[in-house]
Amino acid sequence: MQRLGKNLGAYFGATIDIRAVLRAIESAAAAHHWASEIFHSERDFHWLALHRPGRPGGKRIHLSAGIHGDEPAGPLAALRLLQENRWPDDPEVFLLPCLNPLGFVLNQRGNAQGIDLNRDYRNPRTAEARRHIAWLERQPQFDLYLCLHEDWEAQGFYLYEQNPDGQPSLADVMVAAVQPVCPLDLSATIEGRPAQGGIIRPNISAQERPDWPEALYHITHKSRQGYTLEAPSDFPLETRVNALVAAVQAALAHK
């Protein structure tokens, strides 16, 4: 599969009508009986937290997308997962399909003020991060978080693993599930970090970082294992959605 070669210095690929995508997400969630909570509103947008109960003893999973407004595959993957409705019975899923709708209106990484929400989870100055954190504080602990992202510079799909307690890793099963549907980034260095087979296991001391991404909030406060999934946005949008959906389904199905 060839790269499109469109992204010169930023993302210049396909964009989405975020209002239409969010309407479709709401109707798919309602059709499949997800509970829906609005945890923030601004202009005509509602920030949704969707909930699907699992079975007793099942894992509790926080799945979030759309924190960067120039990464359309995340919300589209959330929509596809809802529409296909092939969720395993066991896990309880909290799905936050779009954390930055105002960024999508502008097709930009940051919010309407240009602030990168994914650097605002330690001492939040944005309403979006503050309201998400306030919602998180009302939730139980999660067994797993998955953050859906895209990278316009990537050679292929890759992921970051946070697993400080050395629990059984889901990285290999996710990468194996993505490999048939989307190229992997097999570079030895990705985003300046050592990588192997599309997997980055960063050594991050949260306390030393002033600007937490969402994942560092999760690993510090809510969850002891999680993954940031990065689809390569120089490939066709459909391919990137396929990659994120395949990775999420593999993680959810894994016992």
Ligand SMILES: [Zn+2]
């Ligand atoms: Zn991102």
